[in-house]
Amino acid sequence: MNEKKPKLQMLPIELLRAKEIGNKIHLAYFDVLGFEKMVRTLGLEKMCSIYEKLIDLVNKQKGDYGYLENSTDLCGEDNENRHFFQGLKGQKFWALADIHSYYVSDSISIWTPYSHKTNDLFLDICMNFFCNALKLGLPLRGCIGYGSAKFDIERNIFLGTPLIDCARGEATQNWAGISFSSNTLDSDSLNPTQGYKYTNLNKIFPIHDQHIKEECKTKQLTSPFALWEYKDKRLLSPFALDWPRYWRENKMGDIKKVIGKINTDPKFSEKYDMALEFYELSEKNGNWYEMPIWKRIFGLD
Numbered sequence: 644m645n646e647k648k649p650k651l652q653m654l655p656i657e658l659l660r661a662k663e664i665g666n667k668i669h670l671a672y673f674d675v676l677g678f679e680k681m682v683r684t685l686g687l688e689k690m691c692s693i694y695e696k697l698i699d700l701v702n703k704q705k706g707d708y709g710y711l712e713n714s715t716d717l718c719g720e721d722n723e724n725r726h727f728f729q730g731l732k733g734q735k736f737w738a739l740a741d742i743h744s745y746y747v748s749d750s751i752s753i754w755t756p757y758s759h760k761t762n763d764l765f766l767d768i769c770m771n772f773f774c775n776a777l778k779l780g781l782p783l784r785g786c787i788g789y790g791s792a793k794f795d796i797e798r799n800i801f802l803g804t805p806l807i808d809c810a811r812g813e814a815t816q817n818w819a820g821i822s823f824s825s826n827t828l829d830s831d832s833l834n835p836t837q838g839y840k841y842t843n844l845n846k847i848f849p850i851h852d853q854h855i856k857e858e859c860k861t862k863q864l865t866s867p868f869a870l871w872e873y874k875d876k877r878l879l880s881p882f883a884l885d886w887p888r889y890w891r892e893n894k895m896g897d898i899k900k901v902i903g904k905i906n907t908d909p910k911f912s913e914k915y916d917m918a919l920e921f922y923e924l925s926e927k928n929g930n931w932y933e934m935p936i937w938k939r940i941f942g943l944d
Contacts (some may be wrong), residue, residue, distance in 0.1 A: 668791075670788050671772075671786070672806065675751070677908060680908065697746075727796070741761070755876065765818060784914070787823050788809040790808070809824055815855050816879070817879050819917075820918055823882045845888060846884065850924075887922040902915050
């Protein structure tokens with residue numbers, strides 16, 4: 644009796660995921676400000692409820708599409724169910740976001756496989772997450788980075804330089820907000836001097852070092868515009884995520900009232916005051932990238 648010949652099958656998704664683990668990622672790492680007091684005050688059930696809402700917020704983004712106006716790339720079909728299509732200049736370029744998140748106590752991570760095609764959508768998700776966390780009474784301090792990593796949820800393996808850089812960069816800040824780690828200046832999608840084609844400049848905001856803790860300003864820069872110095876002298880790049888713009892554009896309410904409800908502990912008041920200062924700075928300088936100095940840096944003039 645002849646043995647039945649096995650049918651031809653597609654490569655299992657599990658193998659594709661295993662291969663994907665070693666790829667570069669975009670990572671956003673958040674710390675919850677005042678977490679210990681919050682748990683004791685709100686209780687475990689209330690904290691779980693807030694986390695569940697935030698988890699749903701990220702999971703809802705899976706399957707959302709972002710687009711790129713100018714692209715001549717051809718990536719074909721990528722792993723799992725993400726599809727990249729060739730585009731000509733002036734055409735929209737669509738890419739499916741592959742978003743993951745992990746929550747451990749006061750640390751929250753959101754990441755996606757590295758691709759400049761989904762960069763804008765990833766930044767939108769981070770701003771959406773940060774703003775909604777604020778509305779839920781959960782103030783965050785975060786850092787966005789990129790690099791090679793092994794992130795495997797099923798086996799609880801989370802290794803890589805992005806996690807190290809973001810954890811260190813997050814801890815140097817003295818506000819409720821989100822900065823970019825200095826290693827993003829190496830990324831072709833997050834480096835504003837090279838990647839403005841892939842990142843809408845209205846999603847980021849140039850900021851000096853007032854939001855950095857004094858003890859972390861160990862090396863002086865020649866100039867705040869000397870972007871090449873940041874990787875050697877700073878854990879953070881000179882750019883922050885412009886969550887205030889996202890808040891305004893999505894009409895999320897009176898930011899002073901929202902932060903006022905959270906700002907009840909003098910120990911953290913400075914962090915919230917600086918968040919409000921950043922909001923006002925963003926509001927007054929919405930078109931900062933039209934300034935001649937930045938046009939020259941980005942090669943837009």
